[in-house]
Amino acid sequence: MEGARTNNLREVSVRVPKHRLTVFTGVSGSGKSSLAFDTIAAEAERLVTGTYPAFVRNRLPQHPPADVDRIDGLIFTTIVDQRRFTGNARSTVGTASDIAPLLRLLFSRLGKPGAGFSPAYSFNDPSGMCPRCEGLGVVDDIDLDRLLDRSRSLRDGAVRFPTFAPGTYRWKRLVHSGLVDPDVPLRRLPATEVDTLLHAEGLPLDNPGSDYPKHGLFDGVVPRLRDSYLRKTPSRLTAEEREGLAGVVTRGVCPDCAGTRLAEAARDSLIDGRSIADWSALPIGDLRDVVAAVRDPSVAPLTRAIRERLDALASVGLGYLSLSRESRTLSGGEAQRVKIVRHLGSALSDVCYVFDEPSTGLHPHDVHRLLELLAKLRDAHNTILVVEHHPAVITAADHVIDLGPAGGEGGGRVQFEGGPGALAASNTATGQSLRTPLYFREKPRAARETVTISGARSHNLQDVTVDVPLGVLTVVSGVAGSGKSSLITGELPRQHPDFAVVDQAPLRGGIRSTPATVLGVAEPVRDAFGKATGKHPSWFSANGRGACPVCKGKGVIITDLAFLDDVQTGCDACGGTRFNPEALAARLNDRSIADVLAMNPADAATLFGESSAIGRRLRWLDRVGLGYLTIGQSLDTLSGGERQRLLLARHLADAGPSDELRLVLDEPTAGLHGSDVDRLLALCDELVDGGATLVLIEHDQQVIAHADHVIDIGPGAGSEGGTVVFEGTPSALADDSSSLTGRYLRNR
The missing domain is CATH 1.20.1580.10 (ABC transporter ATPase  like domain)
Known part of the structure; x- marks a missing residue:
């Protein structure tokens, strides 16, 4: 491949060996995914798609030609990423x-x-x-105790659901049905009459009121709700209907x-x-x-x-799962490992498999087993490309391509090509990280007090009671499936609601949301443009007057393929900027709104002033390791780890005094290079020294060694876990022979 320019790649030319395990490394945002996924994999998919008839081709994902001078030798390629399985309740x-x-x-x-x-x-x-x-x-049903206010009459609104509220069409049908006296409270009506009012279906009415429809057939409240909301999903629900359903519908295990x-x-x-x-x-x-x-x-x-x-x-560390577990409940890392197993059974060979950080969510004890599976795929005459930060995966590679030297505009260049041994001896950021020894915190901070999680029994937890220290950095470790998340993201905030959880759950808003909107600076930016230009701020919103009329402010044209993933193509009318010509013509300091949204956080903060509210909030993106993003980048393009750090930035920007800050972070190093982990730990130290309490669920040995206090859960996964194996300092954990985490700390 010669002259690759996808995203931030700077005329990259590389030779990727076939039938080998090649790992792409580099700091966050350096261009690893742009090279492996957006160039090699995307171009291979485009060429394969082009071999099908037009009818089939139009129903497959479409990719534009790769922005590269020359690329050859491509083979059939499949991507094994960390996208969660779809929300299909029938998939297990x-x-x-x-x-x-x-x-x-x-x-x-x-x-x-x-x-x-x-x-x-x-x-x-x-x-x-x-x-x-x-x-x-499972079956959904109507909870009559929640649905009905039996102290009221029908006329006064005894049915507590928006579509049966006084004055609505369905309320009139109840009141004028002639089945009951509409002015008598339900509790004073005969039980048989109330039962008919609630459960009748297709009942001919003897004496309906004049306002009742002429057909004279009556369906009760419960069948109406089931037919309208439970047996089918309405295409649109109002906010009132959604809130009403949450209040009256219960979901339980099917009794049959x-x-x-x-x-x-x-x-x-x-x-x-x-x-x-x-x-x-x-x-x-x-x-x-x-x-x-x-x-x-x-x-x-x-x-x-x-x-x-x-x-x-x-x-691959999934022995704690059951085959009946719903696929949609799996994390991105768990979903990816299930996909790996599915590909292992394939009879295909000479396939190129592209993996996105497959070690995410894995304890060091399980990483070597993951490597065995990747080796099996390679040895079956396949080509394996892996985007990774984990030292063990890098060391096991046949070939390494390291990109950098920084993220975003500062990256996109090949820093190293060769074997992992030579990489470790190089002066690149990855080489330095590989040869940096593990340092234990010499003087752990003392807790100012503790809170107790008592009698935790959710999922596989076995009546766990444990103290969580305040005012220090605590890391909760253990093999995948040992019960860490059940204890810390489940039980801790439930028993102590002052702890806030920042995890990798998808963010709301989809393609229209950006780091600027999540961080709360989008509206102030629009206001600043409005003051500078005299236009209404909505002209600078891709969801308002400023939206491109062709793509409706999305920047892409989305084609719905029904049973396949949607296909997105760039909008030619606005060039992907999302805005119409009038909005783009307005200037603030000689920059358009599209120019500003294409800036990284540091440049945007400088434009609006470091001391301004916009500048102060944007600086948090840089401090949590997201300085390479553009503030107008679609959230759909962010990884789970990036979304989590974006939420952390918002939480820190909104937070008051540090001594009131109590945060739980679920694997915050996901997707981080070793040098970026150092920056994250420096931020954690700054917050804790200011009085905050941080509890991190982590596998990264660098983070565990840096902690003030470690709680190790295990000893195994599933039914073999769910107990506290160790509590104390990282150095003491390394000396504990009963802990798998301690064993790997000791041998690092």
Whole structure:
């Protein structure tokens, strides 16, 4: 490849070896993803798509030609990123990993009494799903105690839902139905009359009022709500309807199938005393032993294939999951590892797999097993490209391409190409990070007091009681699935609401939201333009008068492909700026609104004044390690770690005195280079020295060693975890032989 200019790449020319494991490294924002994903993978996908007929091609994701002088030798490429699975409630770990079909086939062969062919064991097939919940395992229902104010009459608004409020169409139908006296409180009406009012369906009315529709058929309150809101999802809900539903609708486990999703015949079909629902509910580590106990030679190839898939899931640290776990509840890192396992079973070879930081969320104990899987993919005559920061992954590479030297406009250049040993000896930021030894904090800060988490039993926690010190930096460690998040993001804020959680959950707003909007500076920026130009501030909003009329202020044209991901293409009318010509013609200090939104935080802060409210808030982006972003960048382009640090910047910008600040950060180093971790730790020290309390859930050994106090959860994952293994200083943890975290700290 020669002369790549995608995003911030500066005429990059590299040779990526085939059938090797190549790792792309560099500081955050240096151009790693631009090279691996947006250039190599995107161009390969574009060329493959071009081989299909037009009918098929128009229904596949579209990519513009790569901004590169020359690129050749591309092969079929698949991206294994950290996008979470879709919100489909019918997708589970079993279906996403392709293990569920194997289990169904096994039960169709050996289950007694037999339920039928393999679809009869599927909750996604009419022959196998529970008829009550239609294979979802849960049912929504109306809570009558919340819905009704029995002290009121119908005329006074006894039905507490917006579409039945006094004066509405449905309220009039109730009042004029003639079924009950509309002026008598519900509690004084006969129970049979209230039951009819609530549950009747298609009931002919004997004496309706003159304002009742002429057909004279009546549907009760509950069927009306179920038909309108529960049996189908309305295309649009008003804020009042959404709030009303949250108040009256309850979701519970299906009483017919007990949440298993399956029909009775499938639930009654057993192998060695267990149903397919029982198998799916077991932790993957336990299920492997159950499958191994099946000795029937007629299904030996089938059980062997199931065990191989289960072993692969366990080998990437997912042994604590069950196959019945909904896919949408998995983190980005967990979802990516499930995808890895699915690709391991592929019969394809000569494929290029592109991975986005696959070590995210993994304890050091599990990283070496991840590397074994990547090596298996490579050894099956595939090419593996990995964007990574983890030292163990970099060291295991066959070839390394290091980009930098900085992020954003300061990056985009190749700093090193070669083996990991030579990289560690180089003077690049990555080389320096690889050879920097682990330093333990010499004098941990003393807690000013503690708060206690008492009797925590959520998920796999085993009645945990632990003290969390205040006024210090605490790190909570342990293998993936040990119970860290259940304890710290679940129980700690529940028992002590003054702790705020900053995690990697998706931010609201989608393509129209930017760091400027999240940080609360978008409106002040528009006001500044308004004062400078005499125009109304809405002219400088991509959601207002200033929006491009073609793309409606999105900067891209979105094509909805229904059953596939939406396709986005740049808007030619505004050049991706989002604004119309009149808005772009206005100037503040000789810069348009599009120019300002294309600035990084430091430049924008300088433009508006370092001491201004805009400047002070923007500086937090730089301090949390997001100085390479542009303030007008779409949130859709940010990783989970970047979103989390953006939320942290907003929280710190909004915060009052540090001694009132109590924060929980869930893996804040996700996506950070070692040098960026140093900056994050410096910020943590500054906050704690100012009186703040920080609790970090982390695997990064650099962070653990820097802590004042460590709480290690384990010893294993799932049912083998959920207990406190260690409490104390990082150096003491390194001497604790019972802790896996301590063992890796000691050997680092």
